[in-house]
Amino acid sequence: MRKARLRLELRHDRLTVAVGDDSPAPVVLADPGLDPVRAGKGLRMVAQLAKTWGCVADEIEHRKTVWAVLVTSGRRT
Numbered sequence: 001m002r003k004a005r006l007r008l009e010l011r012h013d014r015l016t017v018a019v020g021d022d023s024p025a026p027v028v029l030a031d032p033g034l035d036p037v038r039a040g041k042g043l044r045m046v047a048q049l050a051k052t053w054g055c056v057a058d059e060i061e062h063r064k065t066v067w068a069v070l071v072t073s074g075r076r077t
Contacts, residue, residue: 005065013072014051020065027055027066 005020029043043066046053050068057064 010072015070015072016067017070018065018067020063022063024057024059024062024064026057027064 002022005018007016007018007020009016009018027043029047030041046066046068049070051071053066053068055064055066
């Protein structure tokens with residue numbers, strides 16, 4: 001069973017979301033013309049919504065973390 005990790009960090013008007021898993025496989029931004037059942041669109045949504053995003057591989061631990069920075073409105077209720 002794969003383990004997943006989630007980290008959320010809010011600083012000023014930036015929300016950083018990081019999701020890690022125990023797979024060393026690199027992430028691939030799916031071609032929008034591909035079959036959505038065979039090519040997930042999650043990373044494409046992240047790329048469209050995020051100010052910036054990326055992936056960090058840990059080759060020693062054989063896992064990776066995908067992170068994204070989202071801009072918030074800056075207002076708190």
